[in-house]
Amino acid sequence: MHLVTGDTLEQFCAELQAKFAAGEVALDFPYDGQYEGVCKERQFASASALRDARGIAREQKAERSAWLMRDFSFFDAPAVAFFTLPTGFGLREDCDLGMFAQTVILGLTAHGLGSCPQTALASFANVIRPTLNLGDHKQLMFGMSFCYPCETVVNEVRTEHTASADVVTFHI
Numbered sequence: 823m824h825l826v827t828g829d830t831l832e833q834f835c836a837e838l839q840a841k842f843a844a845g846e847v848a849l850d851f852p853y854d855g856q857y858e859g860v861c862k863e864r865q866f867a868s869a870s871a872l873r874d875a876r877g878i879a880r881e882q883k884a885e886r887s888a889w890l891m892r893d894f895s896f897f898d899a900p901a902v903a904f905f906t907l908p909t910g911f912g913l914r915e916d917c918d919l920g921m922f923a924q925t926v927i928l929g930l931t932a933h934g935l936g937s938c939p940q941t942a943l944a945s946f947a948n949v950i951r952p953t954l955n956l957g958d959h960k961q962l963m964f965g966m967s968f969c970y971p972c973e974t975v976v977n978e979v980r981t982e983h984t985a986s987a988d989v990v991t992f993h994i
């Protein structure tokens with residue numbers, strides 16, 4: 823995990839926003855997951871809940887794009903953690919990184935901090951890589967902005983939680 827604040831974060835903000843505007847995506851890990859059925863429904867529900875909270879309609883493309891740009895100013899958070907994996911690791915180690923990140927989230931929460939894991943922050947790995955000295959042996963999976971939470975409508979959004987009976991199969 824690499825922690826970034828201050829001038830380095832400001833530099834990332836300018837560079838990532840420029841890359842997003844130019845559409846020059848460079849990922850270390852591809853987006854090749856298929857969202858179908860209930861997973862697609864949940865993905866849409868989460869996006870619409872955030873859009874509704876901000877009063878943005880689905881057809882307001884400019885406003886939606888401006889909102890996506892907020893990812894690259896880290897939603898105004900002053901600190902970002904970047905999560906990497908050694909080159910050559912596989913699916914099992916990807917899961918380990920997810921568990922590690924969840925532990926970081928819980929630790930931040932215990933100290934009164936809010937966090938936003940952002941896969942978007944891995945979209946321009948070519949910008950992040952040289953500054954963090956990742957070399958050839960580490961790959962960037964995602965970033966996580968964090969700070970003390972402020973009161974905004976977006977922070978009040980609560981996505982619907984799936985009933986445990988829908989995600990757990992009991993064998994008795």
Ligand SMILES: Cc1cc2nc3c(=O)[nH]c(=O)nc-3n(C[C@H](O)[C@H](O)[C@H](O)COP(=O)(O)O)c2cc1C
Nearest residue numbers: 868872893937938939940941942943964979980981
């Ligand atoms: C692995 C992962 C990647 C995510 N990537 C992004 C992202 O790039 N941009 C974003 O705004 N939200 C992203 N999210 C969603 C937010 O981090 C957050 O989980 C969501 O707003 C719901 O928050 P809640 O779980 O506290 O209700 C991601 C979530 C996860 C778990």
